[in-house]
Amino acid sequence: MSLLQSVAAIHAKSAMEIAQIVQQVMGGVSIGAIYGLLALGFSLMFRASNIVHFAQGDFFMLGSYAAITFYLIIGLPFWLSVILSTACVSLVGIGFEKIAYKPLWKSHHSFILMSTAATSIVLQNSSSLIWGPDAWRFPQIFSDRILDVFGVLIPVEIIWVVIGAVIIMVVFNAFLQKTKLGKGFRAAAQDREMAQGMGVSLLLADSFVFGISAGLGAVGGVLVAPILFVTPYMGLIFTLKGFTAAVLGGLGSIRGAIVGGFLLGVMENLSTAFISSAYKDAIVFALLLLILLFKPSGLLAKPTAEKI
Amino acid sequence: MKGLRIILATCFFALSNYALKADQEPIKVGLIAPMTGPGAMMGRDMRDGALLAIDRFNAEGGLNGQKIKLIVMDDKAQPAIALNSAKKLIYQDTVFAVGTTYSPSSIAVIPLTKETETPQFIAGVAQKILEMDNPWIYRPTPSDSVLGGAYVTFAVKNLRLTKLAILSESTDYGKGGRDDLIKTLKSYNIEPLLVESYNIGDKDFAAQLNKIKNSGADGLFVWGLYVEGAQIVRQAKQLGLTMPILASSGVLQGAFLELAGKDAEGIYIQNYFDAKNPAPHVQVFVKEYNEKFKYEPKPGAGISYDAMTMLIGALKKVGSADKAKVIKEIKSTKFNGVIGRQECDNVGQCGRGALILQVKNGVPTVVWSSD
Numbered sequence: 044m045s046l047l048q049s050v051a052a053i054h055a056k057s058a059m060e061i062a063q064i065v066q067q068v069m070g071g072v073s074i075g076a077i078y079g080l081l082a083l084g085f086s087l088m089f090r091a092s093n094i095v096h097f098a099q100g101d102f103f104m105l106g107s108y109a110a111i112t113f114y115l116i117i118g119l120p121f122w123l124s125v126i127l128s129t130a131c132v133s134l135v136g137i138g139f140e141k142i143a144y145k146p147l148w149k150s151h152h153s154f155i156l157m158s159t160a161a162t163s164i165v166l167q168n169s170s171s172l173i174w175g176p177d178a179w180r181f182p183q184i185f186s187d188r189i190l191d192v193f194g195v196l197i198p199v200e201i202i203w204v205v206i207g208a209v210i211i212m213v214v215f216n217a218f219l220q221k222t223k224l225g226k227g228f229r230a231a232a233q234d235r236e237m238a239q240g241m242g243v244s245l246l247l248a249d250s251f252v253f254g255i256s257a258g259l260g261a262v263g264g265v266l267v268a269p270i271l272f273v274t275p276y277m278g279l280i281f282t283l284k285g286f287t288a289a290v291l292g293g294l295g296s297i298r299g300a301i302v303g304g305f306l307l308g309v310m311e312n313l314s315t316a317f318i319s320s321a322y323k324d325a326i327v328f329a330l331l332l333l334i335l336l337f338k339p340s341g342l343l344a345k346p347t348a349e350k351i
Numbered sequence: 352m353k354g355l356r357i358i359l360a361t362c363f364f365a366l367s368n369y370a371l372k373a374d375q376e377p378i379k380v381g382l383i384a385p386m387t388g389p390g391a392m393m394g395r396d397m398r399d400g401a402l403l404a405i406d407r408f409n410a411e412g413g414l415n416g417q418k419i420k421l422i423v424m425d426d427k428a429q430p431a432i433a434l435n436s437a438k439k440l441i442y443q444d445t446v447f448a449v450g451t452t453y454s455p456s457s458i459a460v461i462p463l464t465k466e467t468e469t470p471q472f473i474a475g476v477a478q479k480i481l482e483m484d485n486p487w488i489y490r491p492t493p494s495d496s497v498l499g500g501a502y503v504t505f506a507v508k509n510l511r512l513t514k515l516a517i518l519s520e521s522t523d524y525g526k527g528g529r530d531d532l533i534k535t536l537k538s539y540n541i542e543p544l545l546v547e548s549y550n551i552g553d554k555d556f557a558a559q560l561n562k563i564k565n566s567g568a569d570g571l572f573v574w575g576l577y578v579e580g581a582q583i584v585r586q587a588k589q590l591g592l593t594m595p596i597l598a599s600s601g602v603l604q605g606a607f608l609e610l611a612g613k614d615a616e617g618i619y620i621q622n623y624f625d626a627k628n629p630a631p632h633v634q635v636f637v638k639e640y641n642e643k644f645k646y647e648p649k650p651g652a653g654i655s656y657d658a659m660t661m662l663i664g665a666l667k668k669v670g671s672a673d674k675a676k677v678i679k680e681i682k683s684t685k686f687n688g689v690i691g692r693q694e695c696d697n698v699g700q701c702g703r704g705a706l707i708l709q710v711k712n713g714v715p716t717v718v719w720s721s722d
Binding site: 063066067070071073074168171176177178180189196198271272274276277279280281311312313315316319320321323324 | 387388389391392395521547548549550552553554555557558559561562565577578581582589590591605606609610612
């Protein structure tokens with residue numbers, strides 16, 4: 044009897060521990076979906092134009108503010124706000140490509156890199172001027188219910204964010220792989236001259252890359268606006284995390300970006316759970332260094348020959 | 352004709368006298384605060400609180416006609432920028448005194464004010480500030496040990512909590528608060544159950560909160576600022592944390608209550624200033640502030656207001672802008688400021704008050720006071 048009881052107790056205890064681990068993994072998956080969206084923008088940009096775009100997180104922030112403007116201030120329906128926000132931020136992205144990057148196209152990479160950092164500063168400070176320095180709270184869009192699945196608590200709004208992010212990733216991937224337009228842009232990313240010879244408009248392809256990567260950031264920003272507080276300077280941390288996720292999965296790899304995002308989120312949460320929250324970022328960035336040293340093409344990407 | 356001459360002469364004298372007064376060099380006071388970036392709200396509060404005291408002093412004629420001019424420098428909450436701003440203020444503008452806002456910026460500026468013998472008022476509450484041996488500083492903000500000590504006493508004695516977890520920001524402010532909590536807990540023979548941290552700017556705290564939930568803690572101290580604080584409170588509710596949350600004064604800055612909304616219900620917040628504090632001198636301040644700036648004063652406004660009130664009081668008493676005499680006078684005054692009792696010790700700690708509020712129906716209500 045006592046044996047039975049203790050066996051039951053052990054089972055209950057390990058079940059609880061498993062629930063705790065699952066809870067941490069779920070937390071990682073939800074923030075990882077957001078990292079993945081940002082990583083996607085990074086990877087797309089890097090693959091198409093060899094640029095590490097340091098304003099990626101700021102387009103994300105801009106998306107949140109656009110959503111606030113359309114939904115909260117103007118009062119449009121949420122679905123329309125999502126579309127308009129994404130479209131507007133994409134246009135801003137294209138605008139920056141024409142004004143801030145295109146003139147530098149023929150100069151050294153580092154100039155464009157600096158220009159992206161400048162874009163980030165411009166976006167942060169203009170947002171602070173337009174929407175004020177204080178944080179905004181977006182109204183509740185998704186249900187505030189919390190599901191209890193065998194002791195693992197999952198807020199319903201997080202499920203929506205993850206589903207939204209995954210849908211965007213899948214649609215985007217399908218667009219690049221399956222449609223003629225997508226294939227054309229991939230070709231332009233691989234070999235500009237050859238693609239042009241085959242009838243791909245480079246002007247359009249460049250605009251597409253910048254527009255889409257800004258739009259990807261924006262739609263992520265719109266998605267998370269209801270679950271995070273929106274501040275003009277929130278982009279920085281997402282730039283950092285998105286970039287890390289992209290490198291983790293292999294900078295330039297679309298699938299790698301998605302996997303890298305989820306992996307980063309889960310790793311962060313597990314290192315907090317089992318080691319210490321004080322070392323959370325240290326552990327993740329140490330891992331990033333290791334990957335850069337020993338597998339610079341990322342965990343998922345096939346090793347490729349250096350572009351000449 | 353003669354009459355006209357007399358009138359003209361009078362006018363001339365009146366004007367020249369006026370011009371003389373206008374020419375008189377103002378007493379310049381520098382304020383180094385984040386005016387852009389995540390801390391911009393705090394910077395605005397600090398500026399406006401100081402301006403309220405200064406404008407009243409100037410309107411009342413100043414120090415024999417000599418007025419105070421506030422020069423605000425934006426340090427973006429970065430110590431390096433704060434130090435450069437302080438150098439500009441002291442060497443170029445030759446200010447009479449400087450004020451600094453956050454602890455890291457204050458710590459960066461302290462050696463310079465010591466070297467140049469410039470009075471410095473400080474809002475940041477890190478313990479380290481008092482250990483830097485600078486006789487020219489004064490801090491109207493109640494120190495972390497004053498606040499932390501009062502908070503722990505409240506948690507242990509009033510709420511009867513014994514298994515306490517701490518979640519703090521990984522800055523001087525958060526670490527200072529954490530260390531003070533641990534120290535005071537020790538005096539009650541209590542070890543914190545769990546000590547976790549996060550970075551400023553972090554958006555997701557699920558990992559830390561789940562860990563705290565599973566540890567079986569019966570109370571949680573949160574030591575940080577308002578955007579993160581609001582997100583922590585919100586996620587804690589979502590993840591089913593039911594223990595009392597005791598948040599630091601930094602959490603109540605800015606728009607904490609609007610951000611956290613109904614999730615803030617029931618949490619404790621430590622403070623030293625509350626706009627609804629019924630004390631008459633606080634209500635006068637709140638009313639004047641509201642009329643002038645059209646928004647409610649926050650603790651940051653109270654800090655700089657008290658700091659300037661102390662400076663102005665000392666200037667009036669000394670009768671001239673003599674730095675050494677004024678700082679000596681500030682340190683020997685005792686008065687009841689809008690952020691509580693002010694009584695400086697020899698290391699420059701002046702603020703002595705502590706309030707504990709609980710959010711009830713969305714309104715922080717005083718449930719405990721040190722006085």
